[in-house]
Amino acid sequence: MKVLVTGGLGFIGSNFVRYLLDEYSDVEVINLDAMKYGSNPANLRDLEDERYTFIKGDISDYELMAELVKDVDAIVNFAAETHVDRSISNPYSFLQSNVIGVFTILEAIRKNNPDVRLVHISTDEVYGDILEGSFKEEDRLKPSSPYSASKAAADMFVLAYVRTYGINASITRCTNNYGPYQFPEKLIPKTIIRASMNLKVPIYGTGKNVRDWIYVLDHCEAVDLVMRVGEKGEIYNISSGEEKTNLEVVKTILNLMGKDDSLIEFVEDRPGHDLRYSLDSTKIREELGWKPKHSFEEGIRETVEWYLKNEWWWKPLADERTLHPTPWKLRW
Numbered sequence: 001m002k003v004l005v006t007g008g009l010g011f012i013g014s015n016f017v018r019y020l021l022d023e024y025s026d027v028e029v030i031n032l033d034a035m036k037y038g039s040n041p042a043n044l045r046d047l048e049d050e051r052y053t054f055i056k057g058d059i060s061d062y063e064l065m066a067e068l069v070k071d072v073d074a075i076v077n078f079a080a081e082t083h084v085d086r087s088i089s090n091p092y093s094f095l096q097s098n099v100i101g102v103f104t105i106l107e108a109i110r111k112n113n114p115d116v117r118l119v120h121i122s123t124d125e126v127y128g129d130i131l132e133g134s135f136k137e138e139d140r141l142k143p144s145s146p147y148s149a150s151k152a153a154a155d156m157f158v159l160a161y162v163r164t165y166g167i168n169a170s171i172t173r174c175t176n177n178y179g180p181y182q183f184p185e186k187l188i189p190k191t192i193i194r195a196s197m198n199l200k201v202p203i204y205g206t207g208k209n210v211r212d213w214i215y216v217l218d219h220c221e222a223v224d225l226v227m228r229v230g231e232k233g234e235i236y237n238i239s240s241g242e243e244k245t246n247l248e249v250v251k252t253i254l255n256l257m258g259k260d261d262s263l264i265e266f267v268e269d270r271p272g273h274d275l276r277y278s279l280d281s282t283k284i285r286e287e288l289g290w291k292p293k294h295s296f297e298e299g300i301r302e303t304v305e306w307y308l309k310n311e312w313w314w315k316p317l318a319d320e321r322t323l324h325p326t327p328w329k330l331r332w
């Protein structure tokens, strides 16, 4: 099986590339990544496998996509601009990658290989926040940030292409991932890195915002399953059920690192900050037989250990802007 992974130099994409190559001997992977903000060649630098090819390129380049889709069995689209804070200060690139980019992939498929399998990676953020209960796949979308609005728009295009042109696509919507190779701008790596430098650890607002945290390899396994046996035109929510407030996450990390809670600094809240995300993932559990293998307790311990052992990986990325306490106030 030949799989085109887009955005494979990013956090989840690079974990997914490794996962596929580790898990299957008969898989070939082409990784297409535009090497934008958030990508890091170091994520896969050690990968020496003749089944793996890297191409630097943009998913919104139609000519390139038209060539690539002809020769693969499946496409898994992770490529996206992903940081909510940066989307608040400069939304344009989010439209370009997350909407035009996905539209270009769909056009390339429609015109060149309409039967190819496509898994489009979306997010829980498209539903917006929910104070009680959990969203199901058929619930309405109500994105709050330019990032989630661009992801929701892409989902609509994917579903429209299934309905109108019959392309073989499914969508996954996952909750917050954590684990190795996550860019230092995101909450968990930023907390570990700042704490390891004895810098104050910023928490937006009251710290009461709730996220459902999933270990990245559990997400990879779910995406692989959807790619192989997911139904055309279906959406699959992916969640672990490990709901934590940001304050709980930060305190757990500080505790694992032997650091004091006095490092915590409450800072101004992010504009439009969603209070709670929660997904009902019964469908993928019952229909495809997926369930997460890592508890938050194990996963977060492994993640803290990974960052502390792999300073060589994050050190070149950990500048003042990336670790900024209120990044949406910067110009990006």
Ligand SMILES: NC(=O)c1ccc[n+]([C@@H]2O[C@H](COP(=O)([O-])OP(=O)(O)OC[C@H]3O[C@@H](n4cnc5c(N)ncnc54)[C@H](O)[C@@H]3O)[C@@H](O)[C@H]2O)c1
Residues within 6 Å of the ligand: 006, 007, 008, 009, 010, 011, 012, 013, 032, 033, 034, 035, 036, 037, 038, 039, 040, 057, 058, 059, 060, 077, 078, 079, 080, 081, 082, 083, 096, 097, 101, 121, 122, 123, 124, 151, 173, 174, 175, 176, 177, 178, 183
């Ligand atoms: N991180 C999470 O917690 C999470 C949760 C749910 C869904 N997602 C989704 O998963 C996907 C991957 O997220 P991530 O956290 O790994 O992101 P990331 O920012 O670490 O990686 C994204 C990658 O996409 C590449 N990219 C961006 N625009 C591109 C373009 N136009 N053409 C080609 N490559 C491009 C970047 O260079 C980068 O390597 C995204 O679609 C995101 O919306 C992420």
